[in-house]
Every structure is written in C-alpha cells, then in structure tokens.
Amino acid sequence: MAWTDKEPMVSIRDVHKSFGALEVLKGVSLDVMKGEVICIIGPSGSGKSTLIRCVNALNDIQSGSIKVEGQEVNDPHLNKLELRKKVGMVFQQYNLFPHKNALENIMMAPLLVLKDNKVEVEKLARSLIKKVRLEGKEESYPGELSGGQQQRVAIARSLAMNPDVMLFDEVTAALDPETVNEVLLTIKELAQDGMTCILVTHEMGFAKEVADHIYFTDRGVIVEHGPPTEFFEQAKDPRTIEFLGQIL
Amino acid sequence: MNNRSQKILPVIMPVMMAPKARPDDRFRLQRWHGFALVAVLITASIPAFAATDPARASMFEVLQRWMPLLLKGFVFNIIISISAMAIGTVAGAVLGLGQISLIAPVRKISWLITQFFRNAPWLVLLFFAMFLLPFELKIFGLTIPLPDWLKAMFGLSLPVMANVSEIVRGGVMSLPSGQWEAAESLAFSRQQTLWRIILPQCVKRMLPPWMNLYSILTMATVLASIVGVSEVMTLTGQALAAEGGRSDLLIPFYSFVLFLFFIYCYPIARWTVRLEKKFAVIT
Numbered sequence A: 001m002a003w004t005d006k007e008p009m010v011s012i013r014d015v016h017k018s019f020g021a022l023e024v025l026k027g028v029s030l031d032v033m034k035g036e037v038i039c040i041i042g043p044s045g046s047g048k049s050t051l052i053r054c055v056n057a058l059n060d061i062q063s064g065s066i067k068v069e070g071q072e073v074n075d076p077h078l079n080k081l082e083l084r085k086k087v088g089m090v091f092q093q094y095n096l097f098p099h100k101n102a103l104e105n106i107m108m109a110p111l112l113v114l115k116d117n118k119v120e121v122e123k124l125a126r127s128l129i130k131k132v133r134l135e136g137k138e139e140s141y142p143g144e145l146s147g148g149q150q151q152r153v154a155i156a157r158s159l160a161m162n163p164d165v166m167l168f169d170e171v172t173a174a175l176d177p178e179t180v181n182e183v184l185l186t187i188k189e190l191a192q193d194g195m196t197c198i199l200v201t202h203e204m205g206f207a208k209e210v211a212d213h214i215y216f217t218d219r220g221v222i223v224e225h226g227p228p229t230e231f232f233e234q235a236k237d238p239r240t241i242e243f244l245g246q247i248l
Numbered sequence B: 001m002n003n004r005s006q007k008i009l010p011v012i013m014p015v016m017m018a019p020k021a022r023p024d025d026r027f028r029l030q031r032w033h034g035f036a037l038v039a040v041l042i043t044a045s046i047p048a049f050a051a052t053d054p055a056r057a058s059m060f061e062v063l064q065r066w067m068p069l070l071l072k073g074f075v076f077n078i079i080i081s082i083s084a085m086a087i088g089t090v091a092g093a094v095l096g097l098g099q100i101s102l103i104a105p106v107r108k109i110s111w112l113i114t115q116f117f118r119n120a121p122w123l124v125l126l127f128f129a130m131f132l133l134p135f136e137l138k139i140f141g142l143t144i145p146l147p148d149w150l151k152a153m154f155g156l157s158l159p160v161m162a163n164v165s166e167i168v169r170g171g172v173m174s175l176p177s178g179q180w181e182a183a184e185s186l187a188f189s190r191q192q193t194l195w196r197i198i199l200p201q202c203v204k205r206m207l208p209p210w211m212n213l214y215s216i217l218t219m220a221t222v223l224a225s226i227v228g229v230s231e232v233m234t235l236t237g238q239a240l241a242a243e244g245g246r247s248d249l250l251i252p253f254y255s256f257v258l259f260l261f262f263i264y265c266y267p268i269a270r271w272t273v274r275l276e277k278k279f280a281v282i283t
C-alpha cells in the first residue's frame, strides 16, 4: 500500500505521551496534507514542542499513531534515520555546529548521511545560502553570525537534506525583534514554494498570514482549530479567547 | 528536553567553567619569586657552609658532580610520565566512551572500572602493578622481560586511565543536548554524531583538565622510587648515601629535585590556565 499525496503527509492519531508520571500529550490528533502549512499555538508547557518532536522520533510516544507518508513512526522496528531524512527540523536555539562554518554546516548531512557527491553538495549548499539570503557568509562560523543569520543557516542546513516536511519549533523566539522578520520571510517563501510545514510559533500575525490551519493546544489537548480567519475571529472556547486576549 | 533548560545551558556553561580556572593575578608567579626562592635556599644552606670543613668538597661541587646523573634520572621520570599518560589516555578514552555507550552492561562495567581506579590511592595502584605483574611475559614462546620501570609505568597509567575516562564523559556531557538533537534530526547515526559533532567540540574542553592530569602524573612519578625504580628521587637518595650521608647536602639536593619538577610543570600549568581562559570565552 504505497502512500499517495491524496492522503495526509503527516497523520497524528490519538497520541499519548508521558514523561514519567507527567502526561504531556493526552490524545492529540491532526492531519497535514502535502504542501499544507499548519501552525500550533498555545501557552507554555502545553506540549507543542513535545508533539512536533514526536513526528521525527526525537521523542517516543506511549500510544496512538503518527504516520509520515504512510510510515508508522510509533513502531519499534522503525528505521529512524530513514524517517529523519524525510523530516527536517529547526530549533529555537538554532543548534548549528559551532566548529563548522556556514557552508560546512549545510554540507555535512548530505555528505555523511546521503553520501552525495561533494561537488554537487557544495553547489546545493551555495544555492541554499543564496536562497536564505546569506551570500558572503559561507565561510563564517556560527559564533560570527547574528541569531537571525544563524537561524537561516539552520533552515538551509535542514533543506539540504531535501525533506518532504519541515518542523519549526519557535524558531524566532530567541531572536532580537529586528531579526525576526528576516527569518519569517524565509519561512514564508518556503511555504509559498509548496513545502509542507508544521510550525510552533508565538507570532500570531505570521500564523494568520501563512497558515492554512491553526491548532490551539492547552495542557496536552487540542482545544480548538480552524483556518486562520475563522480561528482568530470566531474563537469559541474560553481558553482560546483568554490566550488570544493575552497575546494580541 | 524542555526548551527552558535548553535555553539556559549554553549560556551558563562558560560561567560555570570560567571561575576558579582564572587565578588572581596577584598570585601569579613573577620573576622576583624565582630570585626569592633561590635566596631562601642559599640562606637555608648557610649553616651547612659554616659547618664546612675545608677538607671536604663544598656542597655546590658535590651537587655539580652528581647533576648529570640526577638529570638522567629526571629524564627517566619524564619518560615514565609520558608513556603512562599515553597508555592511560588511550585506555581512558575507550573507557570514557564505554561510559556513554547505549549498551547498558558496557556502560555499567566502564563506570565501575572508572570509579574503582579513580578512588584508589596512586601508590596502592603502583604496588598492585609491581607485585601482580610478572617479571617477564611469555607470549607465543616469546619472552618479554617486564622491568620494574615498565611495571611502574603500567601502575601509574591505571589512575590516569580512570581520570581520562571521567574527563571524556564529562566533556561529552557538557555539550548542550541541542547538538545531539540537531545531528539526530539530520539523520546522523549515533557514531556519526559522536565522532563528527560531539567529540570534535569536546576535545577543546577536555584539553585543560587533561593537561592538569599530566602535571599531577609527572609529580607522582617520584612514587616509583618507593618501589625501587631508578628515577630522580631514588638516584638522589643513592647519591647522598654515596657522599656518606652528609646532612648539609640534603637541602641542596632535594631543592634541586624540586627545582627540576617546578621548571617542567609550571609552564604546563600556565599554559593550561591560558587554554582554559580561551575556551571559556569561545564555547
């Protein structure tokens, strides 16, 4: 049964996840179609990061099902490396490799993991640097780049693996306000190119603009969801209304 | 891992590493300290001068006469220290990687070995090696003699191994977990993550404690005199005995030995501090 893009690219069904006695996800379900951009919002500690980290198996789950292109992630025999080749992830703290320059950061995974040809990889890396508007910074080390620049290198590094889905975990939360926009712009372009994206974000304006669908989580459950206009204008659940009231 | 703690880790790390390592400049050795030391030594030997009977050779002449032999002994100390360090580093690196293995039995055994040798007095380990190792090894009909100095070297490499193991483990643990996660989410295997991402960054952090360990080891090589290896302390004792146990020679001779170790170890200590400072800033 091969997966086709008529089916959800990422399908999350009744996922439960605990850290010891603490249940962080209490039955979460959502679908993401190919080319779709979804945003997950919610108060701190509601389990947003945990949820997206389950998608690329950085966290395991106790019950439920997560399928990426039809492949079950909650399977003890899962080849995590194969899964992660398809799922890119960008973190709040960028997590660039400080001992490698921008170009090397981008080239490492295709070279080591995909074992691609070095000349080709370098060409790809340079074009990605251009795509995230960092020409001239190829040889810079992460310590020499601003937060926003580092984050864009991190995005390029993920893209170099040519993933089918990208996960973004509050990627602008650690940035100075001036550099937030350059990163958001990069993500917006990516979304316009048709990349399937799952974003955790606190940037409501941005979510409204790029998301096809918004999910609001609180204490491990999805409280409310819908397309952006509907979600922001006609929120019904008091928890959503309270949250939006605080943040807007 | 919680985002909050991820956020804190890389930020506080330099702060956690930096203090202590930075000695107060007031306590740094200056050139005049060296002169002061020499002055003290000479003053201390004045009673010896006074007691000198013209028929006997002056203590400086005696020291000069024995100096080549003592230096040879000291070189032997250095050789023992370097080889014990080399063996201990290789074994300790393996043991340290064992301590972070995903295979539980490997991890537990490595931990146990590390703790055992790290919490044993060096002298006891030395005796342990001296008396447990045979004086020769027979492998495939080949007889390899195991002289005392070789056994001492093995004995001293045991605590080095355990300490290196801890340095490796600590170095790996000190990296923010984000580095592991970034590599994992790029589909790096554990081996690739460890060898390409984690260890290259740890080496810098591990260098200062490793050099510190080397200084301590160098100074501990004199323990080998207790088990009869002809290193500098043993030779000093023999030289003094050959001079008929003149008590006026004790201070100059042992001062000379102290001086040798100081000349060798102090630059290493200074360099370690410099590296510590440097790596504390650029993490």
Ligand SMILES: Nc1ncnc2c1ncn2[C@@H]1O[C@H](COP(=O)(O)OP(=O)(O)OP(=O)(O)O)[C@@H](O)[C@H]1O
Residues within 6 Å of the ligand: A019, A022, A024, A042, A043, A044, A045, A046, A047, A048, A049, A050, A051, A170, B001, B002, B003, B004
């Ligand atoms: N590795 C872990 N071990 C134990 N508890 C954890 C771990 N990771 C997260 N948690 C806990 O799970 C809960 C959800 O955390 P999570 O990071 O998913 O929240 P979040 O919605 O992303 O919050 P934030 O907006 O602050 O990033 C929190 O209570 C957190 O303390």
Ligand SMILES: [Mg+2]
Residues within 6 Å of the ligand: A048, A049, A050, A169, A170, B003
């Ligand atoms: Mg989070």
